[in-house]
Amino acid sequence: MKLKKIDATGKPYRIFAEHLESQAIDQFVGAMQLDSVLKGALMPDAHSGYTLPIGAVVAVQGMVYPSFVGYDIGCGMCAMKTTFRPADIRTHAPAIFKRIYEQLPVGFAHRKTPSEWGDFKRLDHTPHLKKLMVNGGLKQLGTLGSGNHFVEVGEDESGAVWIVIHSGSRNIGHSVATHYLKAASPDGRPREGFFGLLTDSAAGEDYIRDMAYCLAFALENRRQIMHVVADAIASQVEGKLIVSSLINRTHNHAEKTGGLWIHRKGATHAEDGMPGVIPGNMRDGSFIVRGKGNPESLSSSSHGAGRVMGRKEAKRKIDLASFAADMRVRGITAKVDRHTLDEAPGAYKDIHEVMAMQADLVDVLHHIRPIINIKG
């Protein structure tokens, strides 16, 4: 495969998506025209976002762009295998479902007391972020959030039960993103546009430090959710986590490789041999994958199926009764009502088609089919 070229820039890029909105193309081409951006790729689930499309990967020299990482810094996936038995989970699904909601704060909810996190003082971070952590950050550790964040308890093709988590850095990441979007903005207000920070400037160095902290915070958040969910299941049926099987992948980050800052915004890191987790939707579940380190995707893959309609449009167009029937016939215990209609499978691209479009980016190891789904 040869890299396509943008005429205006002559820079190498490759688009793995079909049917892109014109706004997403404009955003991507605009970014590719920046002097600091040397290479890029759009994943199969790409759609327009804040300044840069979700599903974009760009390699940047000498700059970091807060808007190329996005608001939920460190948002990503965790998956862990367990010794629970699928039949037990199905039999006790209503009780497990109820128990998880009792134990896990979802939506805007947070914990009444700060969670334990041994690393939170040790990791390097700025005074600004320290203030955020003291002012409630630790109460958000082990909380799910809302939107497309979820917990899935499912079964793979071999009969193994997995717990899959999609969550991020909660308000910490959002506040850090806002802070540095302001620092990069010409008028001190967060606004859309290609405003970056020099990596050797004070603000750029601070963003890199705080971003790394948010990645650690988001991982710890997912790890704690994993244990809350496992404990909730273990209160009803026999079994436990297989802790050594943990896979953690963030899909909103920037990392320095070969002297360039690779920004992934809604794109999963997929180096050769690297394990990953790609969620599909509430009905079709998630995929455990192994990266292929494809240079054309800047060693990345999609972070999910990608939306085909906005949340408001989905709530207007998708029929609740058929969504509910779709879930019921597969025996999936989930919150299915007008509040989760925007997360219905029909709001997303067909995940099987998306996986086929990235066959050169990742190999599929396991397909996890949902038994229980938890949403904010």
Added chain:
DNA sequence: ATGTCC
């Protein structure tokens, strides 16, 4: 995405 505006 975000205890949904410090």
